[in-house]
Amino acid sequence: MERRTIGAAALAVGAVGLGCMPMSWAYSTSRQRGDESLRAVHRALDLGSTLLDTADMYGPFTNELLLGRVLKERRSDAFVSTKVGLLVGEQHIVANGRPGYVKRACDASLRRLQTDVIDLYQLHRSDPEVPVEETWGAMAELVQAGKVRALGMCAVGARGGRRSGAGLHDGTLRQLRRIQQVFPVSAVQAELSVWSPEALDELLPWCEARGIGFLAAMPLGNGFLTGTLTPGEGFEPDDVRARHPRFTAEMMAANQPIVAGLRRVARRHGPEVTPAQVALAWVLSRGRHVVPVPGAKRERWVVENTGAAELRLTSEDLAEIGRLPGARGSWD
Secondary structure, X not given: OOEEEEOOOOEEEEOOOEEOHHHOOOOOHHHOOHHHHHHHHHHHHHOOOOEEEOOOOOOOOHHHHHHHHHHHHHHHHOEEEEEEOEEEOOOOEEEOOOHHHHHHHHHHHHHHHOOOOEEEEEEOOOOOOOOHHHHHHHHHHHHHOOOEEEEEEEOOOOOHHHHHOOXXXXXXXXXXXXXXXXXXXXXXXXXXXXXXXXXXXXXXXXXXXXXXXXXXXXOOHHHHHHOOXXXXXXXXXXXXXXXXXXXXXXXXXXXXXXXXXXHHHHHHOOOOOOHHHHHHHHHHOOOOXXXXXXXXXXXXXXXXXXXXHHOOOOHHHXXXXXXXXXXXXXXX
């Protein structure tokens, strides 16, 4: 697979990563199978999809434990990205950016992942009660201690801006400017897809201008852009899409023209090309510093997703995708 680099440290990864969260958390618990997920991770590594993206809160903890079973055998094949800063309670999630906690959490992640170094350690969310510079400083000390190779930041407050009209990533950009003064940011992770292209406005150019890698989260629109979801079929209560404003039956039906457009483009490239591959190829076309990280828990989806790295969209394809209608949600 094509290799891309993350940040000034030029950390090399496969052009398409693997989001591991669905294997353990947030999506259809009844369909999660440990052995099946392990096969998916091994297959991703076999195909050159080296970036494995996880977090201590996924599960919580069980996602890192699962990956640890693979890394124990294949650490040299993988680029390990995990996150810190969020704690999961019974019915809530809270931020914790205290320096002492960050260091303890890193040690715990290293044990679960069965490795002595994390390639990319990301701040999942900043703690409103702790200056972000203090949290970032503690993370920088982990780099200096040899426990972490590079640092990244996840975008904050992305959804709220839609209602207020404020810049979608203003909060993230403010934090990035502050922490960049403490220690270099190697990567930013934020949502980017055909139906959520807002990062193209300011956040992606900001990263590109500074040589910062961009990890595109949810590049398949939480599964919608694969064309495999049926409006009205519903989701399990613990599935995040059951409460997502774009996944009501009405909005899924209203957004079908987006999937139809991806299918039209796919057909031009052959009967085996899928809407999901077109959606990922579109993300890959946004820049050499962009790495889509589609979530998957089955080997067949991993194979399909990695195949997108070989798909080259034409100017005609990109123009057609650019003309697709914007996605609608229940607040629209």
